């Protein structure tokens with residue numbers, strides 16, 4: 801069986817395609833999921849793709865990844881900038897984490913320039929729209945394949 805990569809999406813990412821398309825693009829979350837599943841197959845990874853508007857769901861899913869998933873890709877949306885609970889869960893599961901944002905958070909409002917999630921991440925990919933998820937999967941495939949690089 802291929803290693804499982806959990807791809808988590810936070811609040812308002814269910815609205816992709818309609819929501820501020822000049823910032824987030826025209827791809828829907830379903831389009832991005834389909835792309836990730838396909839990319840995962842090529843990388844011999846099983847993709848488990850989820851979205852919730854609730855911080856509690858995201859914390860639960862991160863906790864459940866322990867012993868089940870090989871790595872986590874996360875776009876926590878606005879919770880990236882506020883949630884110490886998600887940061888603590890990511891630190892607790894001791895899995896490789898790659899953070900993704902569709903937009904380049906460093907050229908936007910000041911409050912988006914800091915991410916709590918980033919403290920738990922091996923690396924951050926932002927500014928490449930939906931393609932960033934494919935880049936994150938490639939990065940995590942390498943981390944999963946190389947035990948020394950893991951976290």
Ligand code: DQA
Nearest residue numbers: 812875877878901902903912
């Ligand atoms: C986002 C950036 C966040 O600041 C914002 O709250 C989002 C989306 C992104 O993917 O660019 O919801 O995470």
